[in-house]
Amino acid sequence: MDIFLYNFFVKMIISGLLLLGCCFVWPGMHAQLVYKLVKIDCQGNSARVNNISCHVKAINWNMAVVNMDCFLIVPLRKAVLQVQVFKKDYSNQYKPFLVDVSINMCEIIERRSYIPYGVIIWKLLKQYTNANHSCPFSGQMTARNGYLDTSLVPPFPQGFYLISISFTDMNSSHSEYVGTAKFYIQAMDQIRTKKRPKT
Known part of the structure; x- marks a missing residue:
């Protein structure tokens, strides 16, 4: 022991x-570090959410943005997020990397909790989604042109990462799985393109 x-x-x-x-x-x-979104995978509990759509749109060599849509059939009253970060190792497997935390987003929004990862997620939600209000959440949920700004998180070593965010609706008697979004990200040096001189 x-x-x-x-x-x-x-x-x-x-x-x-x-x-x-x-x-x-x-x-x-x-060199400037950037977090480039490579791929996204979204899954949901069909009893709670439908019409799920997740897409990555490349902007340039250094940046891609995410656009997401879903419809909440049942309102999300007490959103609890399980955030996990994984890093791809030399054997091409994703292994846990530093972060595995459960966040009550309603407490973050109401400023009753200040968990750093929750504050980061709340800043992203306010900026890129229509989930920019207090609990509960209901109806059509959208995210447009979202990306992870390097100013929001400490620098990670270069490599490929998986950030998994699982959504659960929790009340006093039970919790119910709502969905999961998996963001595949590359931490890399910013690619600088050489501009050709005008002739």
Whole structure:
């Protein structure tokens, strides 16, 4: 039991130092990091949501945006999000990476909670979706031209990531799965195109 706890704390300290090191090293780097959306996958509970549509639209070499639509058959009264981040390793498998958190979005919106990941998601929802109001959520939900701004999150090491967000409606007696959105993202240096001189 002691060895397990020791290994757990060592891993947590190393992860924290890695993240802290990235934050200190990042400002001195010359290339600008971008998070480019590569693919999106949306799934839903057919009893709760229908007409699900998710698309990625490429803008340029450095940026793609997401457009999403769905219709909530049953209002989402107490939205709880499970946010997980995975990083693709050398064997092409996605492995857990630093973030696995449950967020009560209604508490974030009402400013009764300030979980950093919840605050980031709320900023994105306010900017790119019509879910920019207090709970509950109902009817047609849309997201237009959404992307992950590098100013909102600490810099991740370059590579491919999967950000999975599962939506659950939770009340005092039970919880019910609503849907999942999986965002496949590449953390990379910004590609600078050389402009040809005008003739």
